[in-house]
Amino acid sequence: MLVRRTDPIGSSEITPEAHYLNRREFLAAAGLLGAGLTGVALPASASAAGRAQEPKALGKPYGLQSDDKPTPYKDVTSYNNFYEFGTGKDEPIENARGFVPRPWTVQVDGLVAKPASYQLEDFLKPSAVEDRIYRHRCVEAWSMVIPWRGIALADVIKRAQPTAAAKFVEFTTLMDPKRMPGQRSNVLQWPYVEGLRLDEALNPLAMLATGVYGRDLPNQNGAPLRLVVPWKYGFKGIKSIVRIRFVDKMPNSAWNLAAPQEYGFYSNVNPDVDHPRWSQAKERRIGEFSRRPTLMFNGYAEQVASMYAGMDLRKNY
């Protein structure tokens, strides 16, 4: 297997904020001009004022390539796949508006020495909160660069003390069709479930996010707690988690249940293994015109490839 090296780059190589804002401001002005010329009325959100509020991309970059820069907050928080709030990518931001992710309970159970049910605040308290900038690759061949805020998943696992029998971790999203209108349709089997092998869950890259851009996670991004595994396709990043269970058998995952030939358990980003209906060799970075090549393990091969040594990744897609 050919693996491209992905040296983590220093934060100094990320476009400085001021620079970046200038570019957006320029584009916004050009946008207004363009709109004038074409006679198309623009939504107010596209105005220069909207752009000026772009928050700062906090955190240490992990696995970013030299031309990777954070995807604007507006795109990160308005272009979402979150079927609990509708199947269109512009729907979650609307349909999750009234969702209140408090109080929130997280249950940790299964094959662990310390099963418990936590209030979210107590669940998070013992762990250090970190900001990390990760690449994000959706199975639909688009990608972003997202500054997450959250805690290391490994931290939570160590506290729960899995028994020797525990081989996998299963995550479950809140089931509440009253608050999550998408759950009233049977487009997927609810509640959404996802899983990782225990060693994957212990990988230092795996995090439980509570925020983006240094702010609390917006509802449409999976408030108040979601999984982030940047070497896997985005749908592995289960949102609004209420349960973390340790098991000895490979757990189900919502998309695997929906279309097993299309979405496997592992779902590692892999440019050489096509989705049956489209190629995964390239991706369109949100905000860019031309597609860029997709990297093995989304650019995190150095940190994760060893976990899959000797596995046929074509079979274990």
Add this chain to the structure above:
Amino acid sequence: MSDSLNAMRRRSVLEPQWFVPALFVVALLPAVIGVAGTASDLLADTRFFGSNPIKAVEHYFGQWTLRFILATLCITPTRQLLGWNWLAKQRRTLGLFAFGYLMLHWLAYALLDVQLDWHDLTIDLAKRPYIMIGMAALLLMVPLAVTSTKGMIRRLGGQRWNRLHQLIYVISVLGVIHFFMAVKKDIGQPALFAAGLAVLFAFRVQRWRARRAA
């Protein structure tokens, strides 16, 4: 009473003067909005089509293609139900618009999405059934578009022309199948188009039965 009914019928026999201009405005508007919105998004980052404008406009023109195909198929039932025989002439106009939107859909795909990467275009065509089906529909639509002039109708003769243009039934079914295959899991929208198409087909089957019985 019967006077006013007759007046209505008499009026419905003639095409209202505003009809053709209105049709052109309505039919061209989505194209103008689509092209202008895409241009402003790509050149000036306006997010008219959201965060991923290329995908969005590809879908937008795909949907308009299907809408115009269905609109074309609505002409004959409307004509027969309301007695608006003048509508018949507009069937070709709507069909040509459908073809125009299909070209825009294909351009959004080939020019903006795949950016004329020859390798990717051929791989898609060879490996992706939904692309094969879409392309089959496109190829079948070409002869219909080029025979949509008065001269061509005369040259072919009404009967042969009609038979050729029955291909629209095949094209519409291929279009809906292509839509089903293009979505991930949310089949609500393609199901809606499929239902519309089923109604339009049912109308024709019923007419055909009635004619055979007569």
